[in-house]
Amino acid sequence: MSNAPEQEDELAGTEQPFVQHLMELRDRLVKALLSVGVVALILAVYPGPAHLYDLLAAPLVAYLPKGATLIATNVVSPFVVPIKILFMAAFLIALPYVLYQIWAFVAPGLYSHERRLVLPLVVSSTVLFLAGVAFCYFFVFGKVFAFIQTFAPKSITAAPDIEEYLSFVLGMFLAFGLAFEVPVAVILLVRMGIVTPAQLRQYRGYFWVAAAVGTALVTPPDAGSMMILLGVVGGLYEVGILAAQAFAGRGDQKESSTT
Secondary structure, eight states: OOOOOOOOOTTTTOOOOHHHHHHHHHHHHHHHHHHHHHHHHHHHHTTOHHHHHHHHHHHHHTTSOTTOOOBOOSTTHHHHHHHHHHHHHHHHHHHHHHHHHHHHHHGGGSOHHHHHHHHHHHHHHHHHHHHHHHHIIIIIHHHHHHHHHHHSOTTOOOOOBHHHHHHHHHHHHHHHHHHTTHHHHHHHHHHTTSOOHHHHHHTHHHHHHHHHHHHHHHSOSOHHHHHHHHHHHHHHHHHHHHHHHHHHHHHHHHHHHHO
8 A cells, every 4th residue: 555645845945034034024125115215316306396296287287277276285385295296106116126026025935826826916916006097197087177177166266285186186096096906806806715706797786886886985076987987897897707717717727637
């Protein structure tokens, strides 16, 4: 009676002392922060913080009445707000390198099949988040600001505060960026065994109701932008189901081939 040889653990012998893990984590964080700092320094030279704010404010300025501008109600706002935008832009540009540092720290502790799953998810989630931000800036803002101006009384001169505008923009960027992560969330739910693609199709109606409530809460009171975001989220949900089904099919094929 022969015993089948046990499968060797590919992570055996790769353990490192806890202090060495902390030192590596420190080095990775320093590299990530330095990358953001270098990009911020480049952006500070060209195009400069003031021009970056002008770019961010362009969708709103295009729909302000003739002669109207944004205002600063705080003494230090004209300096602080462009600096905040500078570092926000630097972080977004350096985000792929920052995520690479996180990946390089986590990857040695993952099995090969986990690395094959995590890396595509990290890349796709980054691309989808940036796509959501771009979609919000280039498309949604124009619809929202045009709608707001149609309701502005003639007796009121619009002069938004730059800090309030920055808070509004960051909230919208975060909302649309996270909305574009729906396919990644769906894939993770399927891969973790919480739901199946068939159940996702079955619960499609509940998702649409939840998505409608969510879009109504995060978007301005503009029916057009709400319907656009709802359509995008619903479409991404369907894409996530198809992608999750493809991933599940590959996983089943690999399991059957190893048995």
